[in-house]
Amino acid sequence: MRKIILLVVILSFAFMLNAQLEQRGFVRTHVGALIEDGGYSVLQNTFDWRLDYGKGDVELYVNPVFNYDGLNENLELNLRQAYFDIYFDNFDLRVGKQQIIWGKADGVFITDVISPRDISEFILPDFDEIRIGINAVKLDYYLGNSTLEAVWIPIFQPTIIPDANSIWFPEMPDIFTQSIVEDAKEPEKKLSESELAIKYSYLGSAIDFELMAAYMWDDNPTMHIYPQQESLIIKPEYHRLPLVGASFGKSIFGAVLRGEGAYYFDKKFMVEDFSVNGVKEKDYAHYLVGYDHNLFGVNVSFQFIQEYILGYENDFKNDEFSNTATFLASKTFLRETLQFDIFGYYGVNNNDALLRPKISYDFIDGFNVLLGANIFIGDEGNFGQYNENEMLYMKLKYDF
Known part of the structure; x- marks a missing residue:
């Protein structure tokens, strides 16, 4: 019922302000099928x-998204x-539901938390x-x-994880x-459970960099284990997670060198020792170095990412x-109407990988078709665990 009311409010808002309203967006059909058995993995x-509306020094932005899931026959x-x-004059204030993007990494979340x-x-x-x-x-x-x-975030929002019946669980x-x-x-x-973050950024001709600090909640719960006489009880709990971080980008001989890192204080980790409820806390570092360049008309990018648990003990899970490495290559043809990309993750520890080749073509202004694949390599690890989920997919998209 609340979503119906929201839809009515948005449509009324758009109708009343139509002459002064800037509207844009897209319509997209996304179909994916598993390579192993041909079953549909995506039907969306x-x-x-x-919607943008501005008057004087105040602007309003609203971004409703309607999504029909054909697999579950569900409209959201x-x-x-x-x-x-x-x-x-010297500052801007943004109030409401918003996405906040920090950091320099591609395809990895380090200070972008x-x-x-x-x-x-x-x-x-x-x-x-x-x-x-x-809401921030x-x-x-x-x-x-x-x-x-x-940034002040008054109400905690956790990570949304896959449903237990999902192929991505x-x-x-x-x-x-x-x-x-x-x-x-x-x-x-x-109020006492809200989150705070601050960032200083500098943009110069020789280098740009960011420094950040935050007093957050870990968006992912830690599993605390409580032994009973005949079973175990697992209680997922959220914990505070203070952190500091930095990132930079610098042009060098036509290329770009990037770096980013974050240091977390007292992060909770699962261990095999049930006497401490299967959890110990340690400081933790997450960092990367990246390199971007154009070689013979091909945009290429490399990243090396490392996660390090300080004060490590042998009972840690x-x-x-x-260690993870990423690679990106992108090339356009036919006056930039045809584009080929391949992006890949390689998990060094488990020798697993995810490869994502795709090709897209702009038929006319605003209309695009994309064909791609998600290829999982290995038997375990972040990517290898999904080796039965390899798929081909197609997206038809119209931007207006």
Whole structure:
């Protein structure tokens, strides 16, 4: 009922302000089939509508998204973003539901942790669809080439994980099949449980960089294990996660060198010691170095990412060091109407990978067709666990 009311409000808003309203968006059909058995993995029709209205120093942006899932025969209306921008001489204020994007990484979240993620389809959707809009107040204060950004998030929003029946539900340790798993309890909706983040950024001719700090909640719950006489009870709990981070980008001889890192304090990790309820806390570092260049008309990008648990102990479920590499190559043809891309992740620890080749063609202004594949390699790890989910897919999209 609330979604119907929301739809009526949005349509009324668009009708009343039609002459002054800037409208854009897209309509998309997305079909995917598993290579192994030909079963459909995706049957979606999406209408993404973006509305802008400005008057004086105030602007309103609303982004409703209508999505029909043909596999579940379910129509959803989501308000991805809806916020006010208020402009002053030296600063801007944004209030409402918004996506906040930080950092320099491609396809990896390191300092880009303000907006939680929807991983119900793993990491396959576009990243602006993976990020979840959050209710927040964001202040940007401008000082020449520098910007100071502060964010207050009054209500916690967790990561959206795949349904237990989904092909994207991750592999779980055997202990979970032999235990009673309770529902996760989210932080209370009160001022003391809110989140804060601040970022300083500098944009110069020689280098640009960002420094950030945040007092957040971990968007993913930690599984606490409580032994009983004949069973185990697993209680997912959310914990505070303070962090600091930095990123930079620098042009070098026509190429771009990028770096990004974050340091987390007292992050919770699962261990095999039930005397501490299967959880220990350690500081944790997550960082990358990246290189972007155009070689013979082909845009190429490389990244090396490492995760490191400080003070590591042998009973940890995670590896002390987790290493991942990414590769991107992109080339356009026919006056940039035809584009070929291949993006890949390689998990060094488990020798697994995800390859994502795709080719797209712009038939006419606004109309695009895309053919692609998701190829999983390996038997375990972040990517190898989905080796039965290899698929081919097609997207037909019209931008207006």
